[in-house]
Amino acid sequence: MARPLAPAAGNLADESRPARRAFRIGAGPLFILPTMALLAILILYPVVSTVILSFTDAAGRYVGGDNYAAAFRSSSTIRVIFNTIYYVAGSVILQLVIGVAAGILLNQKFRGRAMVRSLMLIPWVIPGIVAAMTWAWMFHTDYGIVNYALVSLGIIDQPVGWLTNPSTVMPALIAVNAWKMFPFVAVMVLAGLQSVPEELYEAARVDGAQFRHEVWHIMLPQLRPVLVAITLLLVIWGLDGITIIYSMTGGGPAGRSMIFPIQIYAMAFEFFEFNRAAALSVVYFLLIVGLIALYLRAFAPQEND
Amino acid sequence: MTFDDFFPAALETATYQDKLYALPFQVEAHALVYNKGAFREAGLDPEKPPQTWDELVVAAQTLTKTTERGQQYGYGVAGGGQDQPGNTLFRTLPLMWMNGGGILSDDFTKVTLNQPESVAAVQFYADFYTKHAVAPPSTLENDGLALRRLFIAESIAMIQASQADFLLIKQGNPDLNLGVARLPHPKDRDPAVILGGWNFIVPAEAPNKAETLQFLQFLSSTENIAYYTNTSPARRSGFDQPQHQRPDLVGFKQMLDYARRQPPLPEWSQIVQIYYDHFQEVLLGTPAQEAMDAAAAEIQPLLEQ
Numbered sequence: 288m289a290r291p292l293a294p295a296a297g298n299l300a301d302e303s304r305p306a307r308r309a310f311r312i313g314a315g316p317l318f319i320l321p322t323m324a325l326l327a328i329l330i331l332y333p334v335v336s337t338v339i340l341s342f343t344d345a346a347g348r349y350v351g352g353d354n355y356a357a358a359f360r361s362s363s364t365i366r367v368i369f370n371t372i373y374y375v376a377g378s379v380i381l382q383l384v385i386g387v388a389a390g391i392l393l394n395q396k397f398r399g400r401a402m403v404r405s406l407m408l409i410p411w412v413i414p415g416i417v418a419a420m421t422w423a424w425m426f427h428t429d430y431g432i433v434n435y436a437l438v439s440l441g442i443i444d445q446p447v448g449w450l451t452n453p454s455t456v457m458p459a460l461i462a463v464n465a466w467k468m469f470p471f472v473a474v475m476v477l478a479g480l481q482s483v484p485e486e487l488y489e490a491a492r493v494d495g496a497q498f499r500h501e502v503w504h505i506m507l508p509q510l511r512p513v514l515v516a517i518t519l520l521l522v523i524w525g526l527d528g529i530t531i532i533y534s535m536t537g538g539g540p541a542g543r544s545m546i547f548p549i550q551i552y553a554m555a556f557e558f559f560e561f562n563r564a565a566a567l568s569v570v571y572f573l574l575i576v577g578l579i580a581l582y583l584r585a586f587a588p589q590e591n592d
Numbered sequence: 593m594t595f596d597d598f599f600p601a602a603l604e605t606a607t608y609q610d611k612l613y614a615l616p617f618q619v620e621a622h623a624l625v626y627n628k629g630a631f632r633e634a635g636l637d638p639e640k641p642p643q644t645w646d647e648l649v650v651a652a653q654t655l656t657k658t659t660e661r662g663q664q665y666g667y668g669v670a671g672g673g674q675d676q677p678g679n680t681l682f683r684t685l686p687l688m689w690m691n692g693g694g695i696l697s698d699d700f701t702k703v704t705l706n707q708p709e710s711v712a713a714v715q716f717y718a719d720f721y722t723k724h725a726v727a728p729p730s731t732l733e734n735d736g737l738a739l740r741r742l743f744i745a746e747s748i749a750m751i752q753a754s755q756a757d758f759l760l761i762k763q764g765n766p767d768l769n770l771g772v773a774r775l776p777h778p779k780d781r782d783p784a785v786i787l788g789g790w791n792f793i794v795p796a797e798a799p800n801k802a803e804t805l806q807f808l809q810f811l812s813s814t815e816n817i818a819y820y821t822n823t824s825p826a827r828r829s830g831f832d833q834p835q836h837q838r839p840d841l842v843g844f845k846q847m848l849d850y851a852r853r854q855p856p857l858p859e860w861s862q863i864v865q866i867y868y869d870h871f872q873e874v875l876l877g878t879p880a881q882e883a884m885d886a887a888a889a890e891i892q893p894l895l896e897q
Contacts, residue, residue, distance in 0.1 A: 448732060
């Protein structure tokens with residue numbers, strides 16, 4: 288896109304003054320054109336071509352809504368949507384609760400605080416695939432340390448198939464996802480708390496505030512903008528994150544932990560049904576856009592605030 | 593060049609709509625691998641491995657017991673893990689074939705997965721885990737690799753495995769006394785097995801086509817095809833060569849006579865995934881008929897596309 292513009296600019300330079308002024312006004316946007324072109328190639332083109340794919344068949348013929356109809360006819364689609372919402376909502380809530388608690392705790396003064404602060408980052412720093420494989424072994428029915436510990440302590444009599452029992456598989460995966468991301472929340476909360484003015488605490492203490500009052504009436508309200516932003520990030524990462532589930536259960540047993548992104552991946556790269564995968568992608572894209580629009584409308588700071 | 597010497601199933605894998613597109617080179621088939629030491633310990637004759645389905649169930653029940661090494665299970669069932677749905681397909685589709693069923697009719701236009709013969713085979717396989725409890729509790733996490741490891745660790749006494757598995761087991765636990773036998777079949781019927789291996793294909797638009805074909809001609813001579821395969825040669829006469837005369841591998845060679853190809857359909861991988869998901873439902877306790885009816889209802893539209 289940038290190429291045809293270069294000679295045009297050259298032509299303009301030869302022309303009369305008014306034209307030159309017009310060019311000068313336009314120079315700003317011209318400088319961002321390479322970036323815009325790059326973005327168009329990397330973002331706009333894939334989106335448009337996905338939409339086109341979703342309305343055609345493998346031979347490129349227009350088939351209307353057939354791919355969408357097929358996606359919705361599949362009995363698994365409803366379960367996949369439910370699983371995705373369950374997984375993302377569960378993960379985000381747990382990540383926020385644990386992360387905020389950890390952040391507030393690590394903001395207190397105690398010995399070894401620097402050490403604990405750095406150690407806490409480990410789950411976040413470990414590559415996702417390594418963490419997932421490790422947890423998969425820890426949750427293993429026969430050889431996992433989780434069952435070993437629980438049976439040894441007498442909490443359960445029989446080993447539990449954490450990742451193969453339909454009622455425990457999603458909570459187990461959510462726990463792993465929460466473990467993986469809570470340090471991020473804690474770090475952001477910690478940073479947010481540094482900017483809370485000391486006077487607020489002092490004033491509250493003069494009025495006889497306890498620690499829990501400080502948390503509820505000072506820290507959380509002051510953290511609101513931070514929490515709004517990181518919740519959005521967590522929701523986005525939750526919606527497009529496949530590492531943990533793909534490598535721990537692959538969506539099993541019998542689709543009980545199948546989520547939307549894995550379904551799209553399988554449709555495209557395991558079954559080579561690119562058109563149906565495109566239709567699923569478009570549906571998922573709209574779903575995410577809708578969710579985020581709702582969220583921003585409800586929580587983002589309004590202009591007239 | 594004539595192809596009379598090649599395994600018919602190997603030629604079928606290279607044939608599409610009555611035209612031969614590839615040169616079969618290496619073939620392989622699963623067999624029953626069992627631990628002779630465990631047979632002796634359990635009072636079974638290690639030279640008389642189970643031949644029929646009923647004998648397999650009895651042997652698996654006898655072999656399931658606590659030994660000085662810990663809990664030992666009779667038979668390995670591939671019900672989950674990473675290498676899926678292929679591992680489960682390779683262990684269950686042959687059972688359907690042996691019983692006169694299959695996933696699809698011979699002309700690939702109808703689903704036969706929910707016919708009585710196929711359902712009985714699925715139920716037979718799942719029962720090792722759900723009814724007889726002679727497969728480990730971790731069955732829904734075990735793929736072929738996990739079963740091999742459990743066999744090496746002497747936690748499972750019999751598995752269905754490939755020649756490659758067999759050699760790795762020997763490497764992993766040289767003390768084991770291994771037996772290889774034909775896969776058990778229903779009484780008065782023949783065994784069956786899925787053919788594995790690979791073929792050479794020369795694309796129509798390849799450069800140097802004549803030379804490549806000449807090279808393949810050279811490679812496919814009895815001596816060369818035998819020399820360059822590390823499992824079994826696609827030509828029967830290749831077995832006359834000394835390196836394919838190992839007595840411990842005879843069981844695998846015998847199975848090649850019962851080998852059949854998988855249906856050559858573009859939708860096959862998707863069909864297998866649907867079947868696998870519903871097979872896991874059977875392992876979770878759904879009756880095989882109900883689960884396979886549901887699978888058939890999902891597969892049939894794919895055949896009518």
